[in-house]
Amino acid sequence: MNDRPTGNYEDRIADLERRVRLLEGSTGSDESPSADESAGTASPGTAGSIGYQGAVSLYGNVSWTIDYDAAATLGLDASSIAGVLDALGSPARLAIVRTLLRGPATAAELQEATDLSSPGRLYHHLRTLSAAHIVEQQSRNRYHIPPAKVVPLLVLSLAAADVAEEL
Template identity: 40%
Template structure:
C-alpha cells in the first residue's frame, strides 16, 4: 500500500473514531446528527405546547441472556418543576435502594442471567444468604426487581432501561 493510501486510511479511521466519542455535552455520533434525539424531543414538545422543554430517555438493549428491551419516556419540564409538579419525596426510596454496592451488584448479576437466589448466593462478596434475601426484598419492594417464581428474580421490563439510565447518569 502506498504511503498516501495509508495516510488516507488512517485519517478516515481517526475521523470515524472522533465521530463516535462522547463530547463534553454528552452527545454521541449515533444517529443523523449530534442532537438527533434532542431535536426529535423538541419537535414533540413544540407540538404539545410545552414551552419550558422536557426530558427524554430511551434505550434499545440486548442483555447477555438474549432478552431485548426497547423503551422510551418523555416528560415535560413543567410536570417536574412547575407549581403542580411531581413530589420528589416519593423518589427517595427507589433511589436509596440503588445506593448500596451489594444491591447494584445483584441487579447487574440478574441482568447478566443469574436469576435465582441460589445462583446469587454462590457469588463471592455478596454476604450471607440472609443478607442477600434482605437486599432482594429491598429491591423488590421499590420496584427494581420482582419475583418470577421458584426463587427467581428479574428486573421488570419497564425498569431495565431506566436502571441503565440512572447508572449512566451516575458515571463520574
C-alpha cells in the same frame, strides 16, 4: 413511536388505561396523573423536555422511549423517587441489579455473584429492591428485573456515573 415491551394482557390493559388517563389529563381535566401514570410520554412544556431512550439486548430485546415535560418532572412524587434512589444506593443492591440486568438468577447465583456473606443479607437486599419495584420474584427462588425497568435502570446508572464525573 413509543416502543414498549409487550407483556401479558393485564399489563397491556393497564398501560392503555394509563395512556387514556394521561390523554384526558392533557385536555384540561382537573385530574393530574399519578407517579405511576407519569411513566408514559407527556407533551413538552415551555420549560423544555427531558427524556431518554434505549434498545437493549441483554437477556431479551427491550426498547423504551420517554419524553417528559421538564417542569413537571420537578413535581413528581419525591418519596417514590427517593425510594428507588435509596434502594440503588447500596453497592450490594447495585451489584444485585447489575447481575439481574444480565438475566434472571437464583438466590444462590446472586449470593455468589455479589459476594454477600449470608443468605439473610441477600434476602434483606432483595426485599428492599422488591419494595422499590426494581426486582421481582419469578418463582420460589428465582428473581428478575421486569423488561419495562431495564432501560430506565441502565439510564439511572449512566446518569449517576455522569453526575459523579465518571464518563
